[in-house]
Amino acid sequence: MKLEIGMYVRTDLGEIGKVTSIADDNFNEFGLNGQFYNSESFLKGNEIKASHNIIDLIEINDIVQIKENIDNYSKSYFIGIDEMATLRTMEERIENKNLILESILTREQFENNCYKIGD
Secondary structure (H helix, E strand, O other): OOOOOOOOOEEEOEEEEEEEEEEEEEEEEEOOOOOHHHHHHHOOOOEEEEEOHHHOOOOOOOOEEEEEOOOEEEEEEEEEEHHHHHHHHHHHHHHHOOEEEEEEEEEHHHHHHHOOOOO
């Protein structure tokens, strides 16, 4: 996979970032959200998805924060992406400029950081 500056990346650990720099044509080092990584060690053991459109990196069970503007009234809310139909509807509304994607909490980030009650 050839990464380019400006692409968004999602790792199998649920990390999402934007490629900010590439050190050389051989892609030996790249910047992701202000951190620099050696591509060989980063890509080894990490399955990644990459796209110029961050919407492509949203998966089932992620949580997104979106903003909707209706008649000069702005409302921001969270949506759990529980099925493909929800994801496709949201993608369509973002592409049609009816919604603005503000943030993504990946399912992996949620699972790693939530406090679980009981067993």
